[in-house]
Amino acid sequence: MADLAKPLAPSSFFLDVDGLGELSFNSVKVPEYKPKLAGEASVIGSGKDGKSERQVNSAGFEEVVTFEAVCISSPSSTSASVVMWKWFKDCLPPSDGGNGKWADSKKTGSIFAYDNDDNMVAQWDFKEAWPSKMSIAELDVNGNAYLKETWTLICENCTRVV
Numbered sequence: 001m002a003d004l005a006k007p008l009a010p011s012s013f014f015l016d017v018d019g020l021g022e023l024s025f026n027s028v029k030v031p032e033y034k035p036k037l038a039g040e041a042s043v044i045g046s047g048k049d050g051k052s053e054r055q056v057n058s059a060g061f062e063e064v065v066t067f068e069a070v071c072i073s074s075p076s077s078t079s080a081s082v083v084m085w086k087w088f089k090d091c092l093p094p095s096d097g098g099n100g101k102w103a104d105s106k107k108t109g110s111i112f113a114y115d116n117d118d119n120m121v122a123q124w125d126f127k128e129a130w131p132s133k134m135s136i137a138e139l140d141v142n143g144n145a146y147l148k149e150t151w152t153l154i155c156e157n158c159t160r161v162v
Helices: 080-091
Strands: 007-016 037-040 043-046 052-054 058-063 065-072 107-115 120-138 149-159
Touching: 065 080, 080 120, 080 149
Parallel strands: none
Antiparallel strands: 007 107, 037 058, 043 052, 065 149, 107 120, 120 149
8 A cells, every 4th residue: 555645756647548548748637526515605503602503514526527637739649739639629529620429539547646766656547538628828939938738638437546
């Protein structure tokens, strides 16, 4: 079992999307788990000094999870930039210039995080994922940084394994 008290190496991670090959990403934002809450806005009673009482009921976590993956823009046919664009286009409807294969293009995969000794310390498995949005960093004639693409992925099931 991984020791979660050990420091993570923020540069040691791997995003593996089944069927897309071994892609290189600049950064990956780990999925956020949002609890489903009820009742937090409703006052259910009032106590001493007029203090309100509230009850919060938890109903688990949101099923749909979103996360972002950033890659460097590249024309290479095996780059994350090109492979992600092809996947994105498959998921778009024909009315938006896509191939209309959204249901057939959903994928499974994992995000792996490693410590400074290259030992895996965390893993998130996701299912039914697809790219929902792509944005490109600002273009600037005075800029000297790499052009980055940010891909927003939606998955209907994401679980932390380790």
